[in-house]
Amino acid sequence: MKLYIHSSSAISPQPGFTDEGFPAQIRKPESNRFDVVEPEYREWIDPKLIRRMSRIIRMGVAAAKKSLQTAKLEMPDAIITGTAYGCLEDTGVFIQRMVEQGEEMLSPTAFIQSTHNTVAAQIALLLKCHNYNNTFVHRAFSFESALLDAALLLEENPRQKILVGAADEITSYSYDILSRFDIYKKNEEVGDKLIGSGTTGTIAGEGSAFFVISGEKNDQSISCIDDFASLYKPVDAGETEKFIIDFLKSSDTDIKNVDLILSGHNGDNKGDAIYDALQEKLFGGIPMRTFKNYCGEYPTAISFALWYASLLISENAKGSPKKILIWNHYKGTHHSLILLSAC
Amino acid sequence: MEKLMSDLKKQIIEQLNLQDVKPEDIGDDQPLFVEGLGLDSIDALELIVLLQQHYKIKISNAEDGPKVFRSVRTMAEYITTHQPSNA
Structure with a gap:
């Protein structure tokens, strides 16, 4: 069945989160680590809540909120996310403190937010949304699995409007560990030279993208899967x-x-x-x-x-x-x- | 007591990552939860960890929590009363 995209939003290494369309000024990677351009999160998330959120949670929640706002949707019928690595930063903080503090007196926040479904859960908490909520962790098929789950729900009820998205972050821990596998390029091989470089290795990326999709077309529909x-x-x-x-x-x-x-x-x-x-x-x-x-x-x-x-x-x-x-x-x-x- | 309350305010800000809050913004008798500083149940857990880490004090009776964490002053009084002599 066809899936109609009513809105989309992404926080990526490209600037212009609040702009419409793809940025006119493309940002090129200057090293083999391509971090996102972070928007002013206070415009999207209550500052009292931001203090507890790691980067992936912020970028996921902000992209989801913008997508909902663009679609003029207050309460999605389902929230479905995909992530391969989950909340790595909180996981790293939690494990580091376990080691440093001899597995005692651990801060609860990092532990609570280290799970893979934190982004979907935080969106639901902010919206007070008790509808279907699921997160798929299937490595490089995580987003596709979330999309498949949304498609199956819409097959049953095409009128539903579902928030579906994905988020993954680079942290110092993950970058260092993945670098040991020699999968990233030397820094001089990035920028304009990345595609068609003729050498092995790539650049580390990250980002979040969210969509409101439905089985029914409406005036807001921008594209169709x-x-x-x-x-x-x-x-x-x-x-x-x-x-x-x-x-x-x-x-x-x-x-x-x-x-x-x-x-x-x-x-x-x-x-x-x-x-x-x-x-x-x-x-x-x-x-x-x-x-x-x-x-x-x-x-x-x-x-x-x-x-x-x-x-x-x-x-x-x-x-x-x-x-x-x-x-x-x-x-x-x-x-x-x-x-x-x-x- | 004044020095202890001053230290506590800095530790609370750091432990709870209270952005844009300075020690002088927190009153000695200002309620920490709900209508005061606006802390919640997860923050309460963080404050329990703070007492253990910095002052070696464990709150064994959960019913003491609301009284101990009412304000910076009540926390300081609890620490003064319960802190082990070698801490």
């Missing part, structure tokens, strides 16, 4: 190719009608090779654009891609794409497709 699918651990490029062909077939889409491919190139030449190979084979002649040069690599980065694609479609200007295929993979093991259309 025609279909989405995921593939775990394809054995070779042939299986990935078949996955894409089958997806287009099942969604009754002729590739010639797709105006833009939004790909998850992240600058790692090994991981990007599959995009380049199949672009020529499957999408010859169709423009391809990348998004991880705007948000960095993280397991729920596809939520940023959906926000970006939705903005491109909703620009509604001459020449703006009417149908976008988002194709993302994370470390070659998690492939996802989202087909987005104008509505």
Whole structure:
């Protein structure tokens, strides 16, 4: 079934959280760590509550509130989030204090807020929303799982309006640990050189993106998810190719009608090779654009891609794409497709 | 007592991450919860940890909580009465 996006909002490494549309001045990564541009959270969250919130909670709650405000929705029928790492900062604080204080006299706040479902719970608490509330933690399929859950709910009741989103943060702990795996580039290989760098490694990213979606179109609808699918651990490029062909077939889409491919190139030449190979084979002649040069690599980065694609479609200007295929993979093991259309 | 209350105000601000609140903004007899400083039940847990960490005092009887944490002065009085001599 089609899922109509009524509003979208994202806090990302790009500026302009409160602006409409994609920022005119694109921010480029200056190092292999691409942190979000944090908005003035006091405009969105009661300062008394901010004092307890770690970064991921702030960015999740603020993006969710803006999305609800744009959709003029006070009480969503469900709140569904996806996160791979959860509230890492609070987890780090809690564990560090356990070590430093010999497992005694631990601060309760960091422990309480270290769980993966804190963002969805905080949104519900602020709204006093007792409706369905769920968080999916499935590594690089976390957002896709949240979206699938929302789709299943809307299949039963298309009139519902659901807040669905994702958030992941970089912390000093996670950056240091992930850096040991040698998955990030040297700093001189970022900026304009990231995509097509010809070297291995990528840049660490983070962000939150939230959407109000429904099974019914209304005047506010900005775009429409025609279909989405995921593939775990394809054995070779042939299986990935078949996955894409089958997806287009099942969604009754002729590739010639797709105006833009939004790909998850992240600058790692090994991981990007599959995009380049199949672009020529499957999408010859169709423009391809990348998004991880705007948000960095993280397991729920596809939520940023959906926000970006939705903005491109909703620009509604001459020449703006009417149908976008988002194709993302994370470390070659998690492939996802989202087909987005104008509505 | 004055020095202890001054220290407590700084420790409360730090422990509870009270942004934009300065020690001089907290009155000695100002209620800490609800209508006063606006603290809540999670803050109460943090204050219990604060007493243990800084003053080695455990509140064993939960019913003492509202009396002990009524204001900075009541906290200081409780500490003075209950602090172990070697703390």
